[in-house]
Structure formats: C-alpha cells, structure tokens
Amino acid sequence: MRIPILRLGNILLTSLPPDITDEHAERLQSDILERLDQTAVVGVILDITALDVVDSYMARILAETAQMTRLMGSEVVITGMNPLVAVTLIEMGRELTGVTTALTLEQGVASLKHQIAARDGDPPEDPVDECG
Amino acid sequence: MTEETKFAFSIHQEYDVYHAQQRALDFARDTGFRRAEIYRLATVVTELCNNLVFHTQRGGLFTMRLQHRSGRWGIELTVEDDGPGILDLDLAMSDGFSTVHGLGSGLPGSRRLMDEFHIESKPGVGTKVIAWLRQ
Amino acid sequence: MSAGDDRRDVVAIEASEDIIRARRSGRDIARSLDFSLADQTRLATAISEIARNALHYGGGGRCEILGHRAGVQREITIIISDAGPGIPDVAQAMIPGFSTGHSLGMGIPGARKLMDRLDIESRVGRTMVVMTMVRRFTT
C-alpha cells in the first residue's frame, strides 16, 4: 500500500491513514521528499485526523519530515491532531517543537499561505502575524 | 496575640497541601498580615508541603505559629520529614536546580520569599525547614 | 469476582503491525471497562512505546493485557516481555532523555508518565515491563 500524496495548486497534501505502520510512515516520508524534488510546490500539509495514537516514534517521524521539508525549501503544517493525542504527547514530555500545527485543513492551508507569503517578503493577507 | 496559637498538620497527599494552604491563608489574614504577605506565606507553605508529597515516601509534618523574633511579630513555618534527605544542600538551594523535571525551584524561591530561612538535612534521616516571615 | 469480569488478551510482537494490534486490543479492553477516552489513548500510546522497544531492541516478544473489575475499581495491567539482550541500567532507562538507540529515548519514561505504575525487570535474555492503570468509578 502506498499512501497517496495529492497536489492542490502549489501545495502537497497527504492524509495519514489510521493504524499506519512504522514502515508505511517511513515510506511516506521518503515519498514526500521525492515529490518535493520533482515538483515546484512550496508547502506540505500532513493531515493526521485519522490517528488516534501518536507515540514518540510517530511524533519523531512527523517532526523529522517537517525539518527535512524545510531544508528543501518548503513549509509544513500538521493538521487535525486529535485533542486527546495532544494531551498524551504533552504528558509524555513530547512537544513537537518547531512544527506548525492547525486544527483543520482549512486553517492549515491558510497558515501555510501565510507562512509562505511572510517568508517570500510579501505582506501577509491577514494582520495576524505579530502573535504567530 | 500570643505565642500559643499553633497549628500542626500531617501532610501525605495533595489534598493535605491545599488544606494547609487554606489554613495558612486564614491564619495570616486573622493575624493582620497584608495581602502581599498573606499570598507569600501561603505560597511558601504550598511549595514546602508539595516537597513532602512529591519527594518523600511517607510525607511529613507541617506546623505554623505566631512568633516573636527580635522585637517583631511574625509567623514561623516548620516543615519536617524522615524522608531520603537532600544529598547536596548547596546544590538544592541554588537556582534552577530541581530533582524533578519542570520549573521547580521551590527551595531557593521559598528562601527569597521569607525573611528568615533555615534548612538542615541528613541523608537517610530527613529534612527540616524552619522559615519566618515578619508582619 | 466472577470470571466474566476479567478480560485477557495476548498479542505476539513480531512485526510492526503487531504493535498496532496490541494497542488496539488494549484500547478495546479499556473501553469495555469504561475507562475514559483520554485514558484509552494514554494506555494505547504506552503499549505502543513499550511494544516497539520489545520489537526493535528485544527482537520481538509478547504483550499480555489483563483487565480486571473489582467493585468500583477497574484495573488494567500490561505485561510486555522479550528475549533480547536486556536493558543494562534499568534505573537510568526510567530517566527522560536517556537513550540506547535512535528512538528508544522517550519510550520508557514517556510510558511511565502515562501509566500509574511501570516496573522493569531485565537481564540478558529476558526483559519484562509491567504497567498498570487503576481507576475508580462511583456511578
């Protein structure tokens, strides 16, 4: 099974399936980097709505993917984290530092556009940034 | 005011800490302390009693009383346990040190909040803190 | 207590799919004992952490899940064992930040924070991690 990566304008979008195995997660990581290399996208959205468990291994994969993507010149937003998954990560002492998160896909796309605009020097569409 | 007014609480679980905190707030208020000092005192009580709950197996004893020291009235707090003791007292009293993860700097912070602060600890025997805040 | 009040399941940990099977089983048993959604998530995550250790560092093992109901008290015990090289310093393994490999770091301390109790018994050829979560229900 290969997890599909969709393209939406200049954004890549992928949704992690429930009960994703370690191998599939690592495969997805390589696939995303490969697609970044082939296409001229500027941002990636990793949607984790379907995950009801995120352990430290998965948290690490997510954080690494974000770092790697950034190294390749794109921005990443993780969307749809289950609130109880967030509670559990914090209780375990995991914070996903350096990763941008958003609650919904819609907010994720907005956040990504905003990040890219800010990075490229364009004035942001919303006067929100001072708090970011 | 008399030096006879004295409270003692045994502290084992979190609930006991909040009970002590409430009684300290009431005691300081009834004794005529000002708002800022009442808050200080109750905070130190909470910090020290939390140590009993989270750093000892069997908890310990907390007492407070009115006390006259060098011509002034104040409240004296005593917290003692027969827990593991503190190996390196100087280290424990230095800022930023904590045996648990987190923000913890309970002991040095408590020392700053009180007018007098005395701690003694013997590994394997226990720890005793005596602190005093003047009115 | 009648036997009907107890639940038990054993999952062999031989591939990464088994980690998912083990945590799903843990969640099912927790749900059947009325543990909250948050506790189900904590339990499933803790199982995931320790089962992965058994797979990656112990060369595989087994995960036993025991659910017990006694009056108002509900208890889940997880026993994860493997026949690997063992953890050299179990006390150190409990401390956050300690790591014997690339991803072991958060495993044990993380799981310990999510559960009420976590005990390790380890020597060469056998490591056993026992974790429990206890809740009381009054309604």
Added chain:
Amino acid sequence: MGSPSETDHLHMVAFLDRLTLGLQHAAAPVIEDAAFAGLRGFMAEIAGARARDGFYPSATAAFVMSFKTAFIPILSAEYSGSPERCQSEIKTLGDIVDQLAFLTFDAYATAREQVITRQNQAMLVLSTPTLRIWNQVVMMPLVGIIDTRRAQDIMEQLLMAISRDEAKVAILDVTAVPIIDTRVALHLTKVVAAARLLGAEVIVTGFSPEAAQTLVKLDIDLSRIRTRGTLRAGLAEALRFLGLRVGAIT
C-alpha cells in the same frame, strides 16, 4: 448544645431499646458480643447520618457520651441501698458507652471520607466549564485548587473544547485560583503546549499583583505564556490575535 431535638429523642429511645436487649442477652458486657449487634449497627448508622449532615465529630461524640451522664442518677436511685453494686453497674455501663464512642468515631470517619470523595468528584465535574465566548475563542474560568487530577481534567476539557469549536484562541482565567505555585505554573505551561499542538494560542488572565510578585521571586519562568491582567484585556488580545477589533457603531 441546646435541648435535644425530636430526632435525638427518637434516637435515644431506639438506643435504649437495643442497649437493654444487648445487656439482657450478652454473655459479657463487651460491645463485640453478638447480642450487641443491633446496637452496633444502629450506632454506625446514626454516626454515618450525622457525618453526612455535617455534624462535627465532637458533637457526635458528645451525643454518645451524654448517655453516660444520664445513667448515673438513674442507677444511683435504683441501687441507693448498695453503693458497691451501684459502682459496678455504673462501671459496666460506662465501659459499654466508651466502646460505643470508639465505634461511632470510626463509623463517623468512614462516612465523612465517603462524603469528601463524593464532593471532590462533584467539584471536578462542575468546576471546569468551557465557554465559547466568540467565534474561534473559548474560555475556561479556573476556580479553586488545581491538583494533579484536576490539571489533567482541565487539559482534557480545554483541548476537547478547542477541537469542538475550532477555536484559535483559548482564555484561561486564574482569578479564582487561590495560590499559583510552581506546580500550578507547570500545569499551566503544559496546557499551553498542548493547545499549541492543536494550533491554538492560550492567553492566561487574572494574575493578581501578589501572584505576579511571588511568581517572579520564585523564579518561575512564564515568558512562554501569553498573559493579561484582566479577562477584559485577555478578550481584547484574543480578538486582536484573530485580526478583529471592537469599535463604536457610527
């Protein structure tokens, strides 16, 4: 203590019935004797009821001990001809009442503990409401003590609310938290970090001047937490964060 109420009176009559029954059938005047089972059960029940009604243990003890004073004149009159017999009868009954007092105290403590457990649970459920105060803004007023259990509850409730209302800002008001010590501060920083994982910002409001002073002296670093003095300032900050502004209608 005032005059005995009607309930007290009924209790006393029932008590005397069971005591007489026990004394008639018991092999020895010890409370463990099977003949006193009725009396023991009755006293445990009364003690439990009084605990639930909020009586102090001293009042309950006084209720039991009052029987002792009531016996003495009666027995003295009864055995006026034989002071020795009188003494021994008084002692026997006195012992029984003493044993009952212990038993009653145990029952009282048990019942009281149950009451406290129930109250704590009720408090947990009641004390963490989340309110949706604006589009994408939720608020949670924290009232009372924050122990480990409640901190866990607060985090769960707030994150569920953020998720449910798709909130981008959460306001935590700590005005009614009596003391913010290092543990409470640690709990707050965890809530903030967890909310960030959902893409939401937390604004903590309601630090009193005393709390601010004490926190700084304790060297607690809250620089990663966005704080505002009042709930009003917190709401203004939340709206600014969302790019909104409240203005006069022209």
